[in-house]
Amino acid sequence: MPSSHFDSDFFGQTLESIRTFDSDTQRTNGTLKHIDLTPMSELVLTQETIKRFRQNYTRSFGGNTADDQLYAAVSGGARYSGSEHWLPFFYDHLDTLAQYCGDAPFVFDDQAIEAYSDRRGQIDDYYEARETARVTPQVAGSGAPYKPVPPALLYAVDDHPYALAGASVVQLSPFLAPNANDDEGGHIAPSFAAERAATDTNLFEAVVERLMAERRAGRRTIIACWSEGTRDRMVQVLKDHGLTNPRLAENWRDAASTSAATTSLVVLGLESGFETKDLLVFSEQDILGERILRAQRKKKASDALTEATSLAAGDLVVHVDHGIGRFLGLKVIYAGGAPHECVEIEYAGDTKLYLPVENIELLSRYGAEDAGAQLDKLGGVAWQAKKGRLKKRIREMAEQLIRIAAARLLSRSDPVEIHPGAYDEFVARFPYEETEDQLAAVDAVFEDLTAGKVMDRLVCGDVGFGKTEVALRAAFAVALGGQQVAVVVPTTLLARQHFKTFKERFAGLPVNVQHASRLVTSAEMKATKEGLADGQVDIVIGTHALLAKSISFKNLGMLIIDEEQHFGVGHKERLKELKDNVHVLTLTATPIPRTLQLALTGVRDLSLLATPPVDRLAIRTFISPFDPLSVREALLREKYRGGQSFYVVPRIKDQTEIAEFLIAQVPEVSFVIANGQMAPGQLDDIMNAFYDGKFDVLVATTIVESGLDIPNANTLIVHRADNFGLAQLYQIRGRIGRSKARAYALFTVPPDRKMTDTAERRLGVLQSLESLGAGFQLASHDLDIRGAGNLLGDEQSGHIREVGFELYQSMLEEAVANLRSGEGEYQDDNEWSPQISLGMPVMIPETYVPDLQVRMQLYRQLGDLSDVREIDAAGAELIDRFGPLPEEVEGLLKVILVKALCRVANVEKVDAGPKGAVITLRNNEFPNPVALVRLVSDVANQVRIKPDQKLVFARNWPTAEARLKGAAGILSRMAKLAENADG
Numbered sequence: 001m002p003s004s005h006f007d008s009d010f011f012g013q014t015l016e017s018i019r020t021f022d023s024d025t026q027r028t029n030g031t032l033k034h035i036d037l038t039p040m041s042e043l044v045l046t047q048e049t050i051k052r053f054r055q056n057y058t059r060s061f062g063g064n065t066a067d068d069q070l071y072a073a074v075s076g077g078a079r080y081s082g083s084e085h086w087l088p089f090f091y092d093h094l095d096t097l098a099q100y101c102g103d104a105p106f107v108f109d110d111q112a113i114e115a116y117s118d119r120r121g122q123i124d125d126y127y128e129a130r131e132t133a134r135v136t137p138q139v140a141g142s143g144a145p146y147k148p149v150p151p152a153l154l155y156a157v158d159d160h161p162y163a164l165a166g167a168s169v170v171q172l173s174p175f176l177a178p179n180a181n182d183d184e185g186g187h188i189a190p191s192f193a194a195e196r197a198a199t200d201t202n203l204f205e206a207v208v209e210r211l212m213a214e215r216r217a218g219r220r221t222i223i224a225c226w227s228e229g230t231r232d233r234m235v236q237v238l239k240d241h242g243l244t245n246p247r248l249a250e251n252w253r254d255a256a257s258t259s260a261a262t263t264s265l266v267v268l269g270l271e272s273g274f275e276t277k278d279l280l281v282f283s284e285q286d287i288l289g290e291r292i293l294r295a296q297r298k299k300k301a302s303d304a305l306t307e308a309t310s311l312a313a314g315d316l317v318v319h320v321d322h323g324i325g326r327f328l329g330l331k332v333i334y335a336g337g338a339p340h341e342c343v344e345i346e347y348a349g350d351t352k353l354y355l356p357v358e359n360i361e362l363l364s365r366y367g368a369e370d371a372g373a374q375l376d377k378l379g380g381v382a383w384q385a386k387k388g389r390l391k392k393r394i395r396e397m398a399e400q401l402i403r404i405a406a407a408r409l410l411s412r413s414d415p416v417e418i419h420p421g422a423y424d425e426f427v428a429r430f431p432y433e434e435t436e437d438q439l440a441a442v443d444a445v446f447e448d449l450t451a452g453k454v455m456d457r458l459v460c461g462d463v464g465f466g467k468t469e470v471a472l473r474a475a476f477a478v479a480l481g482g483q484q485v486a487v488v489v490p491t492t493l494l495a496r497q498h499f500k501t502f503k504e505r506f507a508g509l510p511v512n513v514q515h516a517s518r519l520v521t522s523a524e525m526k527a528t529k530e531g532l533a534d535g536q537v538d539i540v541i542g543t544h545a546l547l548a549k550s551i552s553f554k555n556l557g558m559l560i561i562d563e564e565q566h567f568g569v570g571h572k573e574r575l576k577e578l579k580d581n582v583h584v585l586t587l588t589a590t591p592i593p594r595t596l597q598l599a600l601t602g603v604r605d606l607s608l609l610a611t612p613p614v615d616r617l618a619i620r621t622f623i624s625p626f627d628p629l630s631v632r633e634a635l636l637r638e639k640y641r642g643g644q645s646f647y648v649v650p651r652i653k654d655q656t657e658i659a660e661f662l663i664a665q666v667p668e669v670s671f672v673i674a675n676g677q678m679a680p681g682q683l684d685d686i687m688n689a690f691y692d693g694k695f696d697v698l699v700a701t702t703i704v705e706s707g708l709d710i711p712n713a714n715t716l717i718v719h720r721a722d723n724f725g726l727a728q729l730y731q732i733r734g735r736i737g738r739s740k741a742r743a744y745a746l747f748t749v750p751p752d753r754k755m756t757d758t759a760e761r762r763l764g765v766l767q768s769l770e771s772l773g774a775g776f777q778l779a780s781h782d783l784d785i786r787g788a789g790n791l792l793g794d795e796q797s798g799h800i801r802e803v804g805f806e807l808y809q810s811m812l813e814e815a816v817a818n819l820r821s822g823e824g825e826y827q828d829d830n831e832w833s834p835q836i837s838l839g840m841p842v843m844i845p846e847t848y849v850p851d852l853q854v855r856m857q858l859y860r861q862l863g864d865l866s867d868v869r870e871i872d873a874a875g876a877e878l879i880d881r882f883g884p885l886p887e888e889v890e891g892l893l894k895v896i897l898v899k900a901l902c903r904v905a906n907v908e909k910v911d912a913g914p915k916g917a918v919i920t921l922r923n924n925e926f927p928n929p930v931a932l933v934r935l936v937s938d939v940a941n942q943v944r945i946k947p948d949q950k951l952v953f954a955r956n957w958p959t960a961e962a963r964l965k966g967a968a969g970i971l972s973r974m975a976k977l978a979e980n981a982d983g
Contacts, residue, residue: 006035009883021881028880041084045077049090056089061134061147070147088153096156098165106165110173116161122640123151129629146629189273191286199508204241204425207287211243211263214280220260222249222281224268226433230284231265237428238263240421289431313852316366316373317345320832322353323376323383324366330357330852332843336913338960339888341843343859347378358842358895359833361863413583416449416481416557422509426476429505430469438466441607445474445585448605455558455583461609467587468498470607471560472505474585479511479538483557487541490563492517492684497709498562499541506539516542516551519684558583619737620744623721623763625751631717632666634746638715639669639696643741645715647699648732650723652677658699658719671697674704702728704735711739721747721763729763832922834902835909836895838967840960841888848886862892866900894964901971905978910971912963916942916955917970924949927978935977 007019007028020030043049053074058065065071073080088094098106130148162169174188195206214221225231235246245262249255255264256279270283317327325345333342333354342354343363355362366373376383434442441459448455459467475485487502489495499515506513514528514537525545531537535554540546559582624630638645647662649655652675662671672695674686683703690698691710698704698713702724716736721729729747737743747763849855858878865871875893879885885893902910908922926932936943942954953970957963 006032007881027877041079043079043084043087043090045074045079050074050077052091053086053089057086057147060089060149068147085154086149088149094154094156096164103168105168105170106162107170107172108161108165110171112161112171118640120151122636123155125636126633127151129632133629146627187275189275189280189282189286193289196289197507202241202508203287204237204428207282208238208241208243211238215260215263218260218278220256220258220279221263222255222258222279223263223265223284223287224270224273224281225265225284226267226269228267230433231267233424233428234284234287235265237424240424288429317363318366319345319353319355320362321383322347322378323380323386324373325353325375325378327363328352330855336837336839338839338841339843340841346375348375349377351378353378356835356842357844357859358836358863358892358899360859362833413452413454413581415452416477416483418446418450418477419480422480423473423476426505426509427473430472432466432469434469435466435609437461437607437609438469441470441609442473444605444607445470446477449474449477449583454581455585455605457584457605457607458586458588459607459609460588465609467609468501470609471562471585471587472502474558474583475502475539475560476506476511478558478583479506480509481557483555484532484535484537484553485539485558485560486546486553486556487539487560487562488546489541489543492519492543494562495519495541495543496688502539502541511538512536513539513541516540516545518543518545518681519688556582558585560584561586563588617737617740617742619733620742621733621747622745623747623749626719626748627751628661628665630746631661631748634715634717634744635662635666635669635697638744641741642712643715644690644693644695644710644713645669645697645717646704646713646732646735647671647697647717647719648704649699649701649719652701654719655699655701662697662699669696671695671699674698674700676701676703702732704732709738710735711741714739714741714743716743716745718745718747720750722749722760832908834899834907836898836902836967837910838891838895838898838912838960838963840891840964842891842895843888844892845886845888848882848889862896865896866903868897868900871897871900891960891964894968898964898968898971901968901975905971905974907971907974910967912957912967914956914958914963916957917953917963917967918946919951919953919970919974921949921951926974928980931977931980932974935973 005021007021008015009017009019018032018035019028020032021028054071057071070080070083070086074083127148127150130146134147156164158164190210192203192206195201195203211221223231223234225234231248235243235248238246243263247258247262247264249258249264249266252266252268255266255268258264270281271285273281273283273286275281313327313329315327316324318324322345325347328344328346330341331344331354332339334340341357343357343360345353345355345363347353445455445457448457459470461467471487475487478485487498489498495515495517496519499513502513512531514524514531516525516528520528528537528540529551532540533552533554545551561584635645635647647658649658655673655675659671659673662669672686672690674683674690676683678686686698689695690713693712714736716733718724718729718732724732733745736745749763844855844858846855849858862871862874865874871893875885875889878889898910902908906922906925906927907919909918909920911918935941936945936951944952944954946952955966957966
């Protein structure tokens with residue numbers, strides 16, 4: 001099926017069409033003739049099933065149901081979370097899987113029996129623990145009551161999995177049974193793991209040698225690739241290593257029908273290849289190691305930023321002319337007898353401003369609710385005075401930033417030469433499918449390196465979005481060009497992690513990669529220092545140890561800085577010294593450091609990675625009162641599937657309590673304690689041991705907020721989650737869910753006391769942000785809260801507090817742009833918006849788009865449009881998402897078009913009525929005054945100038961449609977005259 005997102009169009013009770021749509025762009029991408037809707041659960045509540053449940057439940061557990069939430073919910077006809085566990089109580093009998101499959105054969109793999117036995121053991125263990133707690137309440141402590149169903153009622157359990165099957169059972173085995181003749185000839189394809197690990201073997205030469213040998217033996221060969229891009233790259237690399245007659249097949253049938261003299265490459269998502277007597281299929285994973293395919297999203301980062309800064313009721317906002325107010329919502333105002341939707345903003349003294357939605361770009365979010373900002377007085381002079389003072393300071397800062405940028409542009413370097421063949425081979429080792437963001441970032445980096453200028457680029461993206469790969473490819477280019485690369489990270493653990501990654505990727509290449517941190521011996525550190533000084537070491541990965549004065553580089557070409565904001569002041573000063581004449585690539589997942597400010601103003605180059613891996617699953621988040629058995633089950637479930645868990649507590653003294661709980665309630669797991677009061681060496685040893693899988697559970701404080709990437713840790717328990725901040729909880733949850741396995745987060749709260757309203761809202765928001773990428777909006781709010789204080793130092797943080805982050809950023813960008821263009825004064829070119837009054841409905845009706853947040857996003861997106869094609873495209877998107885445009889939305893789009901023409905013609909205000917239009921020029925100026933004089937002088941145009949310099953166009957426009965068409969015509973003509981000012 002092309003998509004899991006459907007849009008159904010009804011005409012009354014008749015379903016007219018079913019469309020599939022892209023969840024990112026909301027645009028239609030296909031149609032369906034039908035879809036099958038099945039119940040979301042095996043449990044269907046009817047009067048009959050409810051009655052049967054009540055009878056069976058009381059028969060099994062007695063009639064004391066006064067405080068039983070499950071019994072109360074089902075009795076009231078409401079679904080209860082996890083009620084499928086009591087499924088046998090709702091029906092007379094339960095069907096088995098075999099009854100649904102008819103005569104179809106059941107095929108069991110070679111590990112089915114072991115897996116079945118393990119799972120049965122877990123089920124029995126969970127049941128016994130719950131049953132013990134039910135009959136002896138002191139075992140459960142203060143946990144929620146739970147009455148379990150015996151496994152025999154819920155599952156068709158037996159001693160052997162064959163009991164699940166029907167009449168026909170096939171048992172697969174990798175081994176041939178004695179005296180058996182049922183060898184089907186199918187085997188897993190050989191892997192090239194040994195060749196990948198060997199330092200004296202070229203992987204691709206080994207692959208080509210095997211393929212050619214198979215051809216000579218008369219066996220057909222196929223390579224299954226993940227995508228067309230990786231297939232094209234694979235065929236090029238194999239041709240470079242001697243493969244003859246490769247063929248790009250259209251599909252599996254095409255590939256399988258190819259003769260043995262040709263190797264076919266086909267796009268086919270196989271994780272592992274296979275072989276038969278006359279066919280050998282290698283998967284891309286067999287050759288290159290585990291590959292994780294990523295989604296190719298076309299969504300721009302700018303779109304995500306626009307959505308993330310959408311307004312919600314209660315937010316503090318900044319109007320460029322009136323200052324800080326509180327956004328209350330949208331309100332329909334009748335102007336000229338027609339409805340016009342406006343943004344309602346509250347100011348000091350209970351005064352209100354109603355801003356037309358087409359002028360919404362004049363608003364920006366101020367920041368957090370608790371930022372301590374005072375509402376400005378509507379119509380007061382204090383705001384304008386404050387803004388005037390700030391403009392002078394911003395200009396001074398912009399001059400400083402321009403000097404920084406100019407100095408960087410004047411610094412020249414020898415262009416780095418990219419070796420295509422070697423580079424393709426290096427890229428082919430990448431265990432992911434590149435995202436568009438990654439490819440764009442790599443292209444930008446290479447453009448910098450080959451241009452002969454000193455690079456200073458910031459790569460910003462979340463954990464796991466591919467920043468390290470950008471750094472690896474940049475390091476490859478510089479190292480093979482004969483220069484040294486230094487990778488500086490804030491922690492020894494991160495240094496070790498990066499060293500391992502770099503060492504694996506550069507294995508077999510003439511590149512010497514070394515490690516410099518407290519985790520290496522004195523002898524190794526001494527050898528690394530000597531190698532850096534004499535040029536023997538090409539790439540070094542380390543902590544601030546690399547910044548020591550005792551370390552010198554023979555030919556440092558590039559500095560890669562990971563998470564610069566975690567370095568101290570002294571370290572940053574040393575980094576500045578190293579940065580002078582070398583390429584700099586800064587990686588960050590936190591969009592608040594000073595480096596981002598420089599990037600946003602255009603002084604530094606910025607690449608944004610906003611695309612998550614396609615098979616990274618959203619973290620399942622649960623919030624519930626502390627229940628010892630639920631915690632036990634969660635930890636054991638993770639242990640039994642071969643994973644690890646984090647158990648995070650708010651205070652160090654809570655660790656002792658949790659340790660005692662684990663010893664008493666979950667003795668099956670091994671655990672270790674970590675907190676920030678431990679000696680650095682001891683903490684490193686503990687974290688490394690957990691990273692190496694020596695413990696099942698890490699009981700830690702908030703030190704795990706930013707730390708190791710541990711793909712094997714995919715369960716998180718947070719004790720007393722009500723004691724953490726929202727951003728803190730989000731960061732902690734980010735420790736899990738970094739691999740293809742489903743991750744689970746359980747946030748526990750006290751069962752015997754009520755949470756504060758703030759804590760309850762905080763946890764509710766966290767649970768709602770389960771989907772991938774949903775944290776972007778939380779991060780934007782976090783930017784408002786945390787970013788104002790440490791973007792550009794104390795002085796600048798005060799400036800930001802005065803006007804809000806968004807407006808401050810806009811003013812700084814404008815000042816930098818003006819100085820670059822050579823203009824003498826800072827002009828507020830983007831701080832005005834034409835006012836259009838045509839006496840016609842202008843709004844997105846609530847009946848058309850019911851959700852306030854969506855309407856606000858649409859208004860903000862529409863407010864930024866300035867091109868006819870963009871406005872037409874926006875209209876098409878609205879039709880596609882919400883249906884035919886109502887009259888009010890048609891009016892809104894046309895008013896936005898008129899507004900765009902007004903900007904070109906420097907028209908500040910348009911008032912149109914039945915007898916014509918009055919047009920006010922901004923500052924009484926027109927870009928082409930000579931043409932304007934000719935326009936007014938021609939009597940046929942019926943234009944005159946009033947004493948206050950306003951233009952009056954006499955017309956006969958009896959209807960709103962005539963006024964709109966006429967006003968658009970006048971403004972279009974004026975815009976053309978303005979554009980020809982230089983002609």
